Amino acid sequence: MNQESGGSHGGLPSGAERARLVREMFDRIAGRYELLNKIMTAGLNRIWNRKVIRASGLRPGDRALDLACGTGSLTRDLAGKVGERGRVLGVDFSREMLAAAKRRPAPNVEYRLGDATELEGVESGSFEAATIAYGARNIPDLDALFGEMARAVVPGGRVVCLEIARPGSRIPALFYGMWFDRVVPWIGARVSGDAWAYSYLPCSVKEFVAPEVLSEIMRRNGLRHVRWQRLAGGIITLHSGTKR
Ligand SMILES: C[S@@+](CC[C@H](N)C(=O)[O-])C[C@H]1O[C@@H](n2cnc3c(N)ncnc32)[C@H](O)[C@@H]1O
Numbered sequence: 079m080n081q082e083s084g085g086s087h088g089g090l091p092s093g094a095e096r097a098r099l100v101r102e103m104f105d106r107i108a109g110r111y112e113l114l115n116k117i118m119t120a121g122l123n124r125i126w127n128r129k130v131i132r133a134s135g136l137r138p139g140d141r142a143l144d145l146a147c148g149t150g151s152l153t154r155d156l157a158g159k160v161g162e163r164g165r166v167l168g169v170d171f172s173r174e175m176l177a178a179a180k181r182r183p184a185p186n187v188e189y190r191l192g193d194a195t196e197l198e199g200v201e202s203g204s205f206e207a208a209t210i211a212y213g214a215r216n217i218p219d220l221d222a223l224f225g226e227m228a229r230a231v232v233p234g235g236r237v238v239c240l241e242i243a244r245p246g247s248r249i250p251a252l253f254y255g256m257w258f259d260r261v262v263p264w265i266g267a268r269v270s271g272d273a274w275a276y277s278y279l280p281c282s283v284k285e286f287v288a289p290e291v292l293s294e295i296m297r298r299n300g301l302r303h304v305r306w307q308r309l310a311g312g313i314i315t316l317h318s319g320t321k322r
Pocket residue numbers: 097100101104115145146147148149150151152169170171172175192193194195210211212213216217
């Protein structure tokens with residue numbers, strides 16, 4: 079996509095237009111997504127996945143819902159945790175991201191095309207935990223997202239959100255400015271061939287709500303004991319809450 083079709087990133091569109099741009103962007107970069115993710119997180123994404131799993135409270139035999147599952151990086155790690163007696167449903171609205179996920183199938187994982195803000199065919203209270211990693215930032219209607227996550231889990235079940243954030247302190251902020259505003263768009267454009275996608279990334283992080291606001295959104299959508307922490311010097315946040 080070029081700047082004419084996608085627009086500049088200042089003031090990203092919302093609603094259906096934003097969803098279309100995001101879906102088309104992930105369709106285009108699906109083939110290179112995991113490689114780029116590994117490069118850009120220096121391989122730390124698997125460690126952060128483990129933190130998500132710990133926060134989810136999942137145990138062998140449980141059922142997990144992974145929204146905006148993309149190519150299935152977290153989904154597969156969740157499947158490893160719940161084991162062969164458990165099951166994981168991964169939902170994403172990008173056909174190409176899901177196609178990449180399905181190339182690495184697991185017997186206890188189902189992938190489904192769908193919108194995280196309007197989960198069709200997902201019964202209320204049918205999962206012990208619902209997770210989303212690097213997805214919330216792409217979804218303008220966070221009330222709809224967390225409303226659906228809370229609806230999908232059993233009372234006492236956990237909702238966990240991992241996201242890229244603006245760092246709180248000055249030193250990581252300097253590093254962050256270098257890395258996300260310059261290095262990431264540069265590497266992303268070269269490896270994926272899609273300059274728009276990897277300049278969208280830092281813009282979407284800048285536009286995303288502050289961690290305290292995200293906590294409040296989770297609370298008002300039926301979650302209690304909402305906690306959050308910063309990881310990786312502040313550039314990643316991990317939120318979790320428990321369904322009432
Ligand atoms: C940055 S990727 C994250 C993929 C994966 N969770 C991971 O850990 O690598 C964001 C994903 O969110 C998906 N997405 C964005 N908005 C969505 C929505 N409303 N419903 C479902 N998927 C959505 C995109 O298609 C994309 O695959």
